[in-house]
Amino acid sequence: MEQFTIPDKVKRWSMMFMAIGGLALIFGIASLFMGGDEHAHHHAVARFWSNLLINGFFFFGIAACATFFMAVNYAAESGWWVVIKRILEAIGSFMPYAGVLLFIVFLAGAFHMHHLWHWMDASVYSEFMIESAEGVKYLSEQVEGAIRNPHFDEIIAGKRPYLNEIFMGIRIIVIFGGWYWFWKVFRSRSLEEDLGFDRDRHFKNVRHAAIFLVAFGYPISTFVPWDFIMSIDTHWFSTLFGWYVFSGLWLSAMIVAILMVVWLKSLGHLREVNDSHIHDLGKWMFAISFLWSYLFFSQFMLIWYANIPEEVVYFQARIEHYPVLYWGMFFVNFIFPMISLMDRDKKRNRMMLTIMGIILFCGHWVDTYMLVAPGTMKEGGHIGLLEVGMAVGFVGLFAFVITKTLASAPLVAKNHPFFEESVHHEIH
């Protein structure tokens, strides 16, 4: 069976990327303790934790969506994808790393190390307060000596039953833990299958995948984007926000799969993957780009048209302070794939897919940046050395983890019942 060993070059590069990321991390932490006025300190804190949130969320989403795509193919009992199955599994293996990081960002917020989610601040959701020599104490009920809290925000207080630290912590643990468990079962069954085929295992996978699609579909379009991203702009809400976020992450996951396949083929691996598989992956990249653009525009147009103040603030924060980044990333993520990938032959062209893949990957990273930064840093955010360094570090860690998982098992799942079908996959 074909075995993949990590080339030294990749090890060196991923180490170097991680070193850059480490430097950026140290720089970020150092900036928290650097002098300056209160405003500068707040900005440094927001910037540092925003970066961790953006990258953690982006790469966690990629890993989760790769698992989702795997489950789609298991549940549909499709044949073509068998030869790229191990790559999707490998991408999914990044889930625990990014998941733990996101949980740390959450804990840091819950313990008031940063205020990315300002609904966690007691001074916002408490109706009453007692000022004394020891400091300010916030209360939800009127007691002796308490006065009304002038910063009380009724809307945030009303969201308190859902947006509270304990419930959010439980949601994260259950959802992330659950998804990781589903991935783990897929992976271990897949490795077992290398030892011998078992018909029951195949049908167990189908059921497992069907349950996962439900367990994934609901939280990825609701709780996960709501908790981590939408609650940054606590007053604002949009019903299709979850799908919008999900489509961008799913596209990024497909791009990573394409880049991995093209790269492994250029190394001489994956001989079973032919142009039809690459064409299919290219179609996914093309199609999900449109899904994303469609959802972006749907969300934008309805809010633009209705022009209701509490809804338009979200777009005002982005369009007024980040017009180039915001429209630029929409333009790149929509027009570029439309023009370059519409033609059939371009979807089979590995060079084109690689170039477009890298552009769109960066484009969707900027999209994730745009989801977070205008809310946490207002007009003060910009993509500087810290942002680039952290992103590069994450790419390094991501590459390191997924190549390690790839190398730990044969590259192709030869005993999958549809392996032959996949090898002979041919589309036009």
Add this chain to the structure above:
Amino acid sequence: MSVGKKIYGLYNDDAILVEGAKTVVAKGIKVSDTYSPFPIHGIEKIIGIKWTRIAICAFMYGITGTSLAILGMYYFMIVDWPMDIGGKPNQYFLQNLPSFVPIMFEFTVLCAAHGMALTYFLRNWTLPGVSAKNPHPRTTDDHFAMEIDPSENTSMSVEEIQGILKETGTVEVFEK
């Protein structure tokens, strides 16, 4: 198009037809078409049918739709009868563009889809009232036919072609 009779080989399995087509083509015979109740993957490469240009048509129909939608809305909503909807700037097309995008999109899809369907029907001449062209009624059910035009294969006699066809596992060889 030749007016002479054509030779048909009838098969009861698509895999046999594919193998048969490979053999026949390898002997230098030009297969002009095959008839099948469902698409046979890869047959167009074996018998050398040209790549469809319907994608190009679809693109042109789509562009036509987009242009018509833009022109239409520009005339209706800006030039002829500007309407104040929700306080939007009704004098300028560009400032109102987001509200026109859904119509542009839908009209593009409408034109592309209808144009493609009509082109397909016209090109294949499968219109209401047109008589069926398939050589054998069972090619719409469970049989598969291969069509060879003798006028395109003048280097061989009709009997020779029929002999080659019969060796490829046909259930019937006939002229029509």
